[in-house]
Amino acid sequence: MIGDTLGGYRLEKKLGEGGYGTVYLGRREDGEPGAVKVLHPHVAGTPEFRRRFQAEAMLSMDIPPYFIARVLKTGDPEARPEPDQEPAWVVTEYVEGRTLRKLVMGDGSDEGPLGEDDLHRTAVATATALVSIHSADVVHRDFTPSNIMVTGDGVRVIDFGIARAVEEAPTMASGSTGTLRYMAPEQILGTEVSPAIDVFAWGAVIAFAGTGRDVFDGGSAWETRQRILYGEADLRGLPEALVGVVSWCLEKDPELRPTSHRLLSRLLGKETSSIEEEGEATQRDSRTLLDEGAAAFWRSITMGMSGFPTVAGPDREGTFEIAGTFYGTVAELARGVQSRWPEAHGMLRDAHKRQELLRWLPEEEGKAREIVGVLPEAWGGADVQAANLVAELSPDLPALFRDLDMSWGALFSTKDGRAWPYREPEHERLMDLVERHGLLKALSGHHCIGSDHSCRRERPCSRYVHVARQASDLFERLRALEGWLRGAAATAGFDRERLSPVEKGDLVHMLGTHERRNGEAPALAVWATQGLPEGELRERARRVVREADDPWPAAVALYACRDDLRRVSERSAGPRERPGPRPAVDHGRRKGGGRGRRGPVGREPRGLSRLLWAVGAILVVAGVVLGALYWGDLTLLALMATGAGAALIVIGRVLLEDHRKALTGEERGEHGSEAGTAGESPVDEAPLGDEERRAELLRHLFDFPE
Template sequence: MTGRPRPPDGRPGRYGVHETWETDGSTVGGYRLVRSLGRGGFGEVFLGEAGDGSRAAVKVLHASWAGDAEMRRRFAAEVEQARRVSGFCIAAILDADPGAEQPWIATEFIDGPTLQRAVAQDGPRRGAELQRLAVNTATALAAIHAAGVVHRDLKPENIMLAADGPRVIDFGIARAVEATSVTASGIIGTVGYMAPEQLEGARLTSAVDVFSWGAVMVHAATGREAFPGPTRASRIARVLSGEPDLDGVPEELLGTVRTCLDRDPRRRPDARTLVDHLITGAPLVAVPEPTVVDPGEGPLPPTLAYTAAAPAPAPVPYTPPPPGEAPPYHFAGVRYTRPGDLAAAMQEQWAQAAAVFEDPDARAALGTWITDDLRDTTVDRALFRTRRTDADLAVATFVAQTRPDLPPRFRGHDVSPDTLRSFFAAAPSAAPAEAGGLARPGILRQLSLHHGEAARGLAAPAAELEAAGRAAAAFGEELAEQLDGWKDGRHAAADPALLLAFVLDPGRVRRPAAPPGTAAAQWIDALWKRVDASEGAARAGCAAVVHSALPLIDGLVRRWEEPERRGAQREQELRTLRGDLAFYDKTATRLVWLGGTALACLVLAFVVLPGMTEGSGSGWAGFVGLCLMVGLLSPLFVLFAHIQARVRVGNGERRRRLRQRLRGLEEDQAALVRELHTMRADLEKARALAAAPPRR
């Protein structure tokens, strides 16, 4: 890969320092990078142009990811796996180099709008058009799943409406990235199209894509989300416990969509069954829960990458033991007969204890031992009967309820107000790895239930952190809803470690530094108005949002500067091209005029004037000679003008390419203008939003 990477400014992003490639003269593989199509936390997508003029969407991983050996291995496996997907309903992979200095992948460039844009501009799909969309996208999912890939982010923005039919895009590196340690605590997807198990952080299967397909069909048929709500939190709550809004979905598709949106993944059909149902009307029956092959663990088998799970064995009736003869519980290779001893061991061996609460069977076994075998009444029964998505919180709760006399500890660290301040003194850049897990109100609240002064001192930070978190979530949600550059909401989420650091030491709440007058300073000034208008915990929460958004602001600034620079270059090239083509068009007009003049003069000299001047003396002879001379010399001027035009503009094929290039440049220039307009509008909206009173 060649080009000029901009040097990072030293400020770490959410996942480290990122580089942004200048597209002027840069190439990736055999593709010249024309302009950026979008940028995310994992990489940037460019419009690439090959030597033959064909175009591709080229995704380049950020430099911070390129240095991760595990990420490279998974990316290489993912590319190999994605190549197996049939290309008839997806953006096919054209080329890739996982071993490059910055790994990249080039996919087919789809010339057409996204389903999101098409519905927004032209309204919902109807009739046969909706049916074709349903069949094609379901077929694409079947092909993707057959290659052992789970899309995990199917949504209207990831469906392109090409001239030859819909194509599913952006299924490439999501699984490889999600499997790395950096995003192990994050969730990949888009609220409104994510299955309940995605939102809960449970083990995922290809059934999540079937749920997303149902939500996409609702949007395509109605123009609305299947799980609408005024806020992000309300939409999540509706996915987890509410019912989809299917009003307006055509009757012939209604039952299919409702089945695909079932909260239980075991009751959803797989993609192949869905395709058969849509095409032939076959029964839409659920299949045993599929499991997807991990691309990082080795080559795919020649068969389908997911298989039916074996049916669970029939439950065995439980007979409680006689009093005083309760069986022991085994944990980390040791037998325990008293819950207090077990709690002390779990506090010391926290990771193994968390594994118990993460596993449904192990959690149920522990609950049976506590509640049925020992008849213990000190531990909340919901700890074992409710699906746990936060194993650390479960361990902290179990230890606090069983052994409150123990000193508060979290993952091997003693916790007190003083140790908290020490932990988060350098957050987020140098805080311990456990800091992110500890910086949660629920954890601190459970640790505050232990006996002793140190534990009691944790109650106030827990309450303040909860209040700061609410203020940060409200501010981040406003940004995500109103600013185009913050749409997915992830960039507006406050870093938990930074949030607690500001709560513990309000004196650290300071405006981030930026050179005066720069675009970065304008963004920070705009957002900091909300911080200045807030007090106490709310001030800490809003400040954490601004500091956490610095990588996004840096990216917005670079994207702002890039179109301005590229726009000036494009304008110069456009002027040159327009001048050359205008010269040719004028020359062609002159050629027609000169040719007509030559023909008229020759007709006058040899046909009209001799008959008119016969017997008139020599008075007309000079005029006849002049017409003859003009008629004979005009072809010479025609030849000269033609040669001049050929030298400057070239032959017909080159002129055709120049006109094609001109159209492409004009489209790019229009896109740059729209991009700049959106960015400037975002900044103005940010100023107004931050200056307005916060939501209550």
Template sequence: MMLNDAADDSVLGGYRLVRSLGRGGFGEVFLGEAEDGTRAAVKVLHASWAGDADMRRRFAAEVEQARRVSGFCVAAILDADPEGERPWIATEYIDGPTLQRAVAEEGPRRGVELQRLAVNTATALAAVHAAGVVHRDLKPDNIMLAPDGPRVIDFGIARAVETTSVTASGVVGTIGYMAPEQLEGARLTSAVDVFSWGAVMVYAATGEEAFQAPTQASRIARILGGTPDLGDLTEPLRGIVHRCLDKDPERRPDASALLTLLIAGPNGVTASGPVLPGASAAPTLVAPVVDPTRAAPAPVVDPTRVAPHHGADPTRSYTRFAPSRALPAAPSPASYTGPGAPVPAPPPYTAPGAAGGSARHTGIGGVPPYHFVGIRFTDPGALAEAMQGDWGAAVRVFGDATERAALGAWLMNDLGDTVVDRALFRRHADDANLALASFIAQLRPDLPPVFRGLGATLPELAALFSDPRPVITGAPRSNEMALLARPAVLRLMGLHHGADPGAYQRLADSLDTAEHAGNAFHQELTGGLAGWRAAVPNVNPALILTFLLHPERMTPPSNGGDNGVGEWIDILWRRVDASPGPVGVGHATAIYGALATLQALARQRRYWEERYTEVSTEHETLHAKVEQQQRFFRIRRYCNHALFCLPIGLVLDLSGRAEVLGGFLVSVAVLAFCASVVLSVVLRVGYGDPVRRGQRVMELNNAAARLPELTSGVERIRADLLHARRLTGG
């Protein structure tokens, strides 16, 4: 299922592809080397995508976006050929880790280092936005820490500011660093990058995400309605980051104002948040802080009352909450055909599940209308149907505290509705889409299920989740799938009438079980294997739902031509084979989410084993040569000592008392002299001068000192593989 291209040992645009630096769903990045020695990061589109016209267009757009951005603080583009047989782009090679890896391995940034990171990344953001570009996927993995400062990389899903109006199928980004409006599918501006910057700074300072949660569904809920966890982030940066993480994009500073706030230092922050130097306590460039969880004032209503007080004027409750606006003229009696079309006066409507006519809304007799997209509604059922048909406009109603309170007042006070859950209007809506879906399902369960404008019947879900590639590659459609693949959404869709009313509940339960099993499997690996301790869990509910709806798609991922990755997949997949049902699906999804970890482990293993082999071979070679060299040196030294036999032998021979012994000693001395001369020549020719021989001994000692660490590294990696086999029953 994964795209499988073997690494090319070839030349593209004058760059020789030396080795792979990383691999994604759409392409692979190689270390390229030009003839003059210049190094570049060469991103090559996968062969399987090269024939896709849309992918070529996106790749060409990436090149164009990168060229529009000034080269400081970003990875500058060097050359590109988006129209070639294998489209490629060469950017500045940055010799350094990503922020994600640096924090995972070295810990959070502190003090001046954190301030420098904040200013430099904000500068890069200002340059990106000055070029009319919205990055839309700013995250720690897309910030490289070069020796001369951080660089922002990967404009693969960037878009120009003037074309950032996205539809339901166009949500892109990385959950955890996405702004609420990205998740909601609203029109995007450069404010989404400011939100992402704030989330990145929290990770850099604390090592944790600002909206950390055990599951993806709960992370989404926290981003949409929860408060960020800023950890021990200190002022003045804390106040600036808090402003950047505001739910309302209008209240976030733009990149230029953000940079000014960072440069202003401690004087740029007040009790109500950061302000520009010289500004009053009520800043002019950044709106005052407003509690995003505070709803508009609601009328005092008896919570036990389900109908208006006796004698209450039914025309006042809604109108006093509705925003001041001119009412449109009454529509013609043409039939309602969609958002913006006129609607006739509806027939009497009986709320689903009501007995007799006790919850009947007549739509006549003085009941005030509710206005939605310029249309007058007196029947909540017709309103629910219209809202389902114009999801974008409806979600703005439920996302705005004042509008939601006005709708609640109309339903509860004016109509005396007894069907819709009061909590939809009396509590802060963490997720406006879920609130809207609940409203529609309670009033009109007879309608087919729809979520965020997408049909959500079981056949439609099966069709939407039939292809796992968007989830695996991170294509724009993947985040929309992730928003649908939540147990809470599935359970709401199950409230609509259908052939199998329990199917959604079973699917939601299976999704819950699978996600928890996947996270537990990942924790088991990170807790038991040394190489996994910094691995970030990535159990994608959209991929889980794909496998639940299409079990035949659940096959082991491709190893990408890397045998080391393949070995890990073979080991871990045994757990999938041993765990059928939702648990096995969760384990499979955890493996797919850990592919980046597997690739890193495979690279580490190759590095350590290659270095171990290299150093151990060097050690063996040096050891043999030094040993031989030392042996010859010792023999020559003995020969030099034997030269003392010459004077002794001469004395004995001349004295006449031991002529035989004297002659023998003289012969030994002569032979020792000859041997010493020969050995000196051998040492000089075969082993170098004394300085070189001394260096060889030092090299041997250095190799011997490195071997224990390399041996430990190799043994640790092999121990991880062995332990993984035990964990998976292999």
């Protein structure tokens, strides 16, 4: 395997080997290291297992990066490689240091139980890691001192996210994974596995770190099992401050153990008073609790009260460090964030590091300080926060996002019939950031380097800025349209077509490249509604485009939903006549042919009604004021103004109601009497055969998003 490449990482040397896999040091072409775990063929022997294994690894990528070795990459869970082609593998962050077991049991002069301060720090860091892991619905299943690394920058939990797949492998005779000395009773018995097994293991690990011995260890595997199932943990020598919480975690009944959230709260001195309160706090404040756990660890480290390596917080005059690399200027920092995106992402998620960065950034970098000074969630996540920070600190850098080229040429090239370039399933998160969190706006701050258009150098690309603004307008309109269509589709009884992330990307590409992008509003209104039957819906849709500040994104939004809009329009169409000598009767047409007024108040009665209401309200207010101030002299004028205003309000209301009745077919009696006098047959039913549904759809048109 040495010399082979898996997932873009060339395997350089073996780091270790276990019962179900071998770990190699791998390195990308840019020099970035990674720990590549390759499962043994006898474990990963079936395509079904490989898919399950890789799916579990992909799930672990969503774990917030708090005291963990992040999962960076794995194979495609949908791929079906032959067993002799490529092994099952996963790449995690490479963590250099000593395991907690070696630190306590090693052969050097510094071995032995941790001191009380270091033990408490380790307890806080590992409990924070468990909260992070469990928040992503992942159970570690093998939480042991050998899977905890003590490094120059703190503590990291490793080797999570794959134990479940291994446990379910057909070659695993025992049906469970884990290290016996740290297994919970229910894990040994093979009953339901939950995050509570990790909490039990945490108690055993902290007891080991504080006493230097495994507290359930027996002379044989059978004795160890019996002690875990029925015996009491030997906690002699454990600092008194931790005895209570460790004993709580080692309860035999998983229901009696704390959750990882409640455990960390206890360690931070803010435990909730009941399980119910804790459940609410977990949903509301998990991220805050993670930040507090990380801050408590680093606060104690920087105070120097530790046998761990001391990490000094940099000042503004010195350098700033990200994952062991030091940067002396803001431009260097921007390049570092862009080239080491995962590490920068973790830095921005760390409240302690964000505060250090705020202290280090020069005062004149006011915008950058604003970007860093809020939680990542305010930007839609650390990814978008990092993109804004890079563009602000060094806009001359290329517009890169993680390892994706997001420059104008990459996104909006029209060569070879290209559309939106990032169309794979792993790019769905990218489209979500573009749609909901303004990623294009952040990247539009980079200087233009395009060769297919004229743009001032050393300035942001004007076309990119324009399209980013249009994309924001487009998706805001799409959300409003989709919400309206949900209600219309439910009423009309059809399944709405949902836009996929790739289709949304193609709409963004259309904004920047389509031949109609510079068209006039009336022409765009006609283009966007092509295929819609003539009627109220088409007219309202066209008016949206004509009245928009920028008609192009409004037209593209309607164009994207044209099929659903057509269905709504067809199902809300007015009554249709059977063939006969008389011209068709339609709402808005009068007997005798020709196009008359649409309802009793013209093509758009709502505008006239609103005008009448506004004028009437002004007259009423004026009359009241005149009457109050000049009752004796201007009494008649005050009464006339008040009466006229009230009359205008009533007239506006009557006009609007009359128009609504015409639209919903409530004036069909008039049409029926006309047909009857002419000896004509009555009109057919609505297309759906359901007059109430059609009337409801027509009323729904009044809420069409503008």
